[in-house]
Amino acid sequence: MEKAQRKKEARIQRQLAQEKKRRNMRIMVWSLSGLFVLLIAALIVFWPKPAPLSFEYDKSPLLGNADAKVKIMEFGDFKCPTCAYFSQNIMSKIKTEYIDTGKASLSFQNWTIIGPDSTTAALAGLAIYHQNNDAFWKFYDALYTNQPPESESWATVDYLVDTAKKQNLGIDYDLLRKDIENKTYADELAAQNNFAVAHNFTGTPSVLVNGKKLDDNTALNYDNLKAAIDKALKEADK
CATH class of the missing domain: 3.40.30.10 (Glutaredoxin)
Structure with a gap:
């Protein structure tokens, strides 16, 4: 009985660990996505605009x-x-x-x-x-x-x-x-x-x-x- 209980608790712990890992992965993806969006926005704002073309x-x-x-x-x-x-x-x-x-x-x-x-x-x-x-x-x-x-x-x-x-x-x-x-x-x-x-x-x-x-x-x-x-x-x- 105790052995079965320990197995159940171990399984729960593995599931919790996996869920924590997935949650951390999602946070990392969201963070990288946010950084990517900020980088693109910064490039749009600060990227030098082409100089006007000159003509005679x-x-x-x-x-x-x-x-x-x-x-x-x-x-x-x-x-x-x-x-x-x-x-x-x-x-x-x-x-x-x-x-x-x-x-x-x-x-x-x-x-x-x-x-x-x-x-x-x-x-x-x-x-x-x-x-x-x-x-x-x-x-x-x-x-x-x-x-x-x-x-x-x-x-x-x-x-x-x-x-x-x-x-x-x-x-x-x-x-x-x-x-x-x-x-x-x-x-x-x-x-x-x-x-x-x-x-x-x-x-x-x-x-x-x-x-x-x-x-x-x-x-x-x-x-x-x-x-x-x-x-x-x-x-x-x-």
Whole structure:
């Protein structure tokens, strides 16, 4: 009888020891989890934020005041439907409220990610810009306003020169044709593409405000983009 009792007590002690071991293990796991969460939070708070990217804004097509406190940079593709949406539905409103009032400027660089049409249209845009900055923006608006479906191959030399003529740009159209055909500004285009790739841009349009890359939810939503510009204005005033 006493032997059975001792066995029972020993079993209970083993069970208690095992339960204590499991409890200690849970405490250790919870503690490590808590430390891990604190470590992640500390990294988020103290991890150095990437420095704003710098541009020579005066060496790209520029819309607005060159000395504006907020400088918006768009990397776009004239073949890209989302870029057309951005230009016609978002940037057009930003232009009225911020660019035309001198608070912000818009610069443009190419990122030709869709296909051969992207490259040809970009070369045309660069050729026009190097003749006349204001003419570039009329061409920019015309291409996006009348952008054919992405599935079509439309950016021929004839189409691009005819589009420029229809806008009465007042440039040398023969030189424009020559520059497109000879790919006069291919190196400049390559440098812009390489910049986008080097900084891990994920699509077009890629939009930056004072050198800070915006996510798509901010760039492609008017209210969110407006908030980002307002924030940049306040930071510039400090």
